[in-house]
Each structure stands twice: as C-alpha cells, then as structure tokens.
Amino acid sequence: MTNKLYYENVYQSTFVATVTKSEEDYIVLSETAFYPTGGGQPCDTGTINGKIVSNVEEVNGEIRHYINDSIPVGSKVEGIIDWERRFDHMQQHAGQHILTAAFVELYGYETTSFHLGSEKVTIDLNVENISSQELEKVEQLTNQIILEHRKIETVWVSKEEVNQYPLRKTLSVEENIRLVIIPEFDYNGCGGTHPQNTGEVQALSILGTERQKKKTRIEFVCGHRVRKQIHDKTTVISKLTSLLHAPQNELETNAIRLIDRNKTLEKEIKSLQDTIFQYEALELLKDTIKVGNHRVVQTTFKDKGLQELQTIARYVLANDPEVNVLFVSEINGKLQFVCQREQAAINMKYLAQSILPVINGKGGGNEKKAQGGGEAKTITSDALLTMLLHQLK
Known part of the structure; x- marks a missing residue:
C-alpha cells in the first residue's frame, strides 16, 4: 500500500519515493503527496522527476500517477506538487464544508452532492427553492465562521467510535473512516484535503443558483477565486460604464433602456423587411x-x-x-x-x-x-x- 503523505502533512509539496510498479502510462510509488481524484475533488498535478503528472487515481488500493513516460521499478524519484492548485482545492473544499454546515444550521437544507470545478464549485441541496434572503444569511454565517479562524481537525476513527461524533450525514464507508471536524460547528466524513483553520479559506461568495429537478444547485467560490471574480466583474463593469456612458449605479437602467430600444428597432426592421418582401x-x-x-x-x-x-x-x-x-x-x-x-x-x-x-x-x-x-x-x-x-x- 502506498503511504499517503497528503494525509500526514497537507502542506508538503515535495517528496522522494521509490517506484514500486511501472506500466506504459502510469507508475505507483512507495509513498506520495499527490492526492488522487475522489469525493468530488480533482486530483493534484505536478511533476515526477520533471515529467508532468496529468492525472492521479486510486484503483484497487494503488495510487496511479499518469505520466507521458515510464520510469523503471526501483528508481528513486522526486515528486513536486503544483502547490497553487493544491491550496486552491483546500480552500474550495473547506469552504464547501462550512457552506454546507451553514445551510443545515440555519434552515436544515442538506447537501446531496458536491463538485469542485476549475472555476466554480457547486453543491446540490435537497430543496426546490431558496430565497435571496436565505442565501444572504447563509453567506454571512459562512464568512463569519471563516473569519473566526476556527480549527479544522482530521481524525481517523473506527466504526464503533463514530457514534461519539454528531455527524452531519451517514457515512458511506465502514473502515478507514476519516472525519473532518470544525469543532462545535461541523462533523463530517471526508477524504479530501483541507487547511488547518477556516481563516485560510479567506472568503466565500455565492454566485448564483440553478434548479435541478427537485433540488437547487448552488454555485460559489472561495479564497483566491473570490478575488478573481471581483477583478473580472470590475473589469466588465468598467468596460460597460465606458460603453454605456453611465456610472455603475445607472448601468442597469441604461441597459434596460438599450434593450427596449433594440426590441423596438427589431420590430421596425421586421416591418420594413415584410414591406420589401411584399414588393418583391x-x-x-x-x-x-x-x-x-x-x-x-x-x-x-x-x-x-x-x-x-x-x-x-x-x-x-x-x-x-x-x-x-x-x-x-x-x-x-x-x-x-x-x-x-x-x-x-x-x-x-x-x-x-x-x-x-x-x-x-x-x-x-x-x-x-x-x-x-x-x-x-x-x-x-x-x-x-x-x-x-x-x-x-
């Protein structure tokens, strides 16, 4: 079994290991800091001996590192994690835990699925409709927990020990149980990577919602992605204020006026086209x-x-x-x-x-x-x- 260094020290970004298995497109190592895809979280990427690691998966108990070259069994290798990607995933995943717990804490809405995308993160809630007021209160509580710099703890427990914790939902495994805990707020079974405290999440912003059959999908971002969202939206607003010759607080009014004018012009154009067609x-x-x-x-x-x-x-x-x-x-x-x-x-x-x-x-x-x-x-x-x-x- 590969020693999972990402569970021993989530901040470790380099390591040395021995190749224990080498196939045409992947290798297995004696130990690794590369987190494999799982639980809604994408894998780590980086390099092994300078070769790009494009994907990492856990298959039948072995962690496979997919590279574009082969390395002989027994070779000593150096692995380097793409730390920016790893920390981003830590921020998003921890933010998801806090957001999910906030929905339960305030309204009893439970999360049924989680997906960590390259730009946005989503959770699906077991409720058909959520008001803007509810979203605002949940976002406020989430950011309050983040600002309190609460500890994020991980513990390994047995099936018998699980009952000592007020888990948010039923576990999907009965052995090798890993709990991620924010004391007095969230207790959850999870195999992902998270920072040591909520403060490292920095901030969370809910971007919007989407109806998914009888559920509601919540789109959000955390940490560095919040700053990117602000930057991108500020850039768009700046361009719009210039194009519409209006200050930010008048953009909506000017845009509606422009849309209405465009609809009127479209009707006029259609009427003129019909006249031309009749003439033809x-x-x-x-x-x-x-x-x-x-x-x-x-x-x-x-x-x-x-x-x-x-x-x-x-x-x-x-x-x-x-x-x-x-x-x-x-x-x-x-x-x-x-x-x-x-x-x-x-x-x-x-x-x-x-x-x-x-x-x-x-x-x-x-x-x-x-x-x-x-x-x-x-x-x-x-x-x-x-x-x-x-x-x-």
Whole structure:
C-alpha cells in the first residue's frame, strides 16, 4: 500500500519515493503527496522527476500517477506538487464544508452532492427553492465562521467510535473512516484535503443558483477565486460604464433602456423587411411564366435563407393563389430551395424529392409546400432551378 503523505502533512509539496510498479502510462510509488481524484475533488498535478503528472487515481488500493513516460521499478524519484492548485482545492473544499454546515444550521437544507470545478464549485441541496434572503444569511454565517479562524481537525476513527461524533450525514464507508471536524460547528466524513483553520479559506461568495429537478444547485467560490471574480466583474463593469456612458449605479437602467430600444428597432426592421418582401412578390408576379399547363413564378436569389424564401412565396400566393412558386438561393456555399403552391395541382413534395439527390441534400414537406437544401459544389442555383422547371413539363 502506498503511504499517503497528503494525509500526514497537507502542506508538503515535495517528496522522494521509490517506484514500486511501472506500466506504459502510469507508475505507483512507495509513498506520495499527490492526492488522487475522489469525493468530488480533482486530483493534484505536478511533476515526477520533471515529467508532468496529468492525472492521479486510486484503483484497487494503488495510487496511479499518469505520466507521458515510464520510469523503471526501483528508481528513486522526486515528486513536486503544483502547490497553487493544491491550496486552491483546500480552500474550495473547506469552504464547501462550512457552506454546507451553514445551510443545515440555519434552515436544515442538506447537501446531496458536491463538485469542485476549475472555476466554480457547486453543491446540490435537497430543496426546490431558496430565497435571496436565505442565501444572504447563509453567506454571512459562512464568512463569519471563516473569519473566526476556527480549527479544522482530521481524525481517523473506527466504526464503533463514530457514534461519539454528531455527524452531519451517514457515512458511506465502514473502515478507514476519516472525519473532518470544525469543532462545535461541523462533523463530517471526508477524504479530501483541507487547511488547518477556516481563516485560510479567506472568503466565500455565492454566485448564483440553478434548479435541478427537485433540488437547487448552488454555485460559489472561495479564497483566491473570490478575488478573481471581483477583478473580472470590475473589469466588465468598467468596460460597460465606458460603453454605456453611465456610472455603475445607472448601468442597469441604461441597459434596460438599450434593450427596449433594440426590441423596438427589431420590430421596425421586421416591418420594413415584410414591406420589401411584399414588393418583391408583386414584382415577381409580373414575370410569371407558363411551363406546359402550369403558371410559374420562379427565380434565383443570393444570400436568402429558407425562411425568407418562404415568406416571399407566401406573399406571391396571397396575391395569386393559382400560381406555382419555385425559388432557389445560394447562401454560405449551400443551395436552398422552396417549392410552394396553393390551388395549383402540382405535388410539391415529389418535386422537391426529385432534385435532392443532385445536391446531396435533405428536405421535406407536403403536397402544397416543400423545401430543402444541399451542396453547391456540382450545380449552380440557375441550373437547379432549370431542373425544377423541367420536372413540370
């Protein structure tokens, strides 16, 4: 069994050990300070003899260090932990313990899962809704515990000794039981890494919530990540004050005003586009042609999408429901087409299906209205329209 140095001294960042097993992509050591992934906490990274340790996992009782090279069994190696990452994880994990205990202390909300991400940390609570007032009080209590610099203790206990402690939740193991304790506040079974006192967590900030079925997910950050959040948000606010020509306390009002104005402009643009489409439809009707016994409004477009083609076709048919409409457009290196009619007798679905293989395309529709699109590599929009017209004869 590998000696787990991260449990003996969580602040140890370098160590010397012997390689006891060497495989193609991982090695096992006689002892290690590298914490393996587990319990919602990611693994430590760093180097072994200068080789990057990309992942650490505990599999069947052995701690595997994944590196891009092999090191012979029996070799003495030096391991160096990425201390910045380790301490960040210590801050986040300890903060999670305090936050989880605060939710239980104030409202009885229990944590059902925990995830420590690279930027944010989340816990899921067994409650559907949490008010902003509740979040504020929990955050206040959490930061109060942090500022009190309370000790964070770890003890190994037997199954029989567990009953001496007021644990927050039932343990998932019955042997090698490790408790993480903040005296008179939180008692919890945990195998993660934590600092010696709550003060090293520095601060905790709740970022937001998200509904997860019948649970609520809480997003938060601790320690150095709080400072990064403040820096990033300050940078964004500074840019917004410049862009909106408004002080910070007026940003929301100015943003709402800008959004409302944009919605108004979008409506005006849509109205103008509809007017243009109606005009195009009337102009196209002037050039109606006859193919066999069928009257047809047909043309090719540049850079018009399916929705635009369908809108123009609708306006054409609103003015003359007895014509057939055949439109083809080339847009973003692709061909798109619309086949549409109202009172005419042509089956537009069959017409569309007849040309899809030519453009290696996909499409669908019904007897009155069909559309599709495909490649523009082997045929031009004009040639594709000619094929559609040929099918009418």
